[in-house]
Amino acid sequence: MKEGYKKVIKTINLKKSFGDKEVLKGINEEITEGEVVVIIGPSGSGKSTFLRCLNLLENPTSGDVLFEKKRINQPKVNMDLIRMKMGMVFQGFNLFPHLSVLENITIGPIEIQKRTVSQANKIGEDLLMSMGLIEKANVYPKSLSGGQKQRIAIARALAMQPRLLLFDEPTSALDP
């Protein structure tokens, strides 16, 4: 860990099994503010499972997940509040097909963070500008290329100004 940087997330002896199959075998990892961590491994080795345990989309079998120094894998924790600070870009992107590109990006800030439509549109348009996709603001996801969908999914996660962005990419995406 880099000295002087704040810890964002830490796992302590994190284990996850599906039935008899132990996928995560005791992971001790710490990610600090501003750090970019890439997890590489063969298909099926447990990368997505690890990410999904960090935001508790999967319940760890044992071990702890600490987010901003608090243990979050315990019943009292309000996971809605935690997930507001933890964005996730899913494999396949999961864009809402019935919403335009801009609406896909602004729905979180409007519905969850209670921002006004004009505040959310400004955040969304700024992100689209930075991604070179402003001309796509009013189209629907079905007319986007795979790479464009991916950037919109990233913009949608960033619009919530998360402390931690989890980016799930299948191993096959690295194939030549």
Ligand SMILES: Nc1ncnc2c1ncn2[C@@H]1O[C@H](COP(=O)(O)OP(=O)(O)OP(=O)(O)O)[C@@H](O)[C@H]1O
């Ligand atoms: N809900 C589940 N129930 C049972 N087994 C599961 C479940 N989710 C994942 N697995 C198994 O856990 C293992 C790890 O899967 P995971 O999706 O984490 O791999 P990955 O490293 O992200 O793979 P890829 O690079 O192909 O996306 C695989 O053997 C998978 O079949």
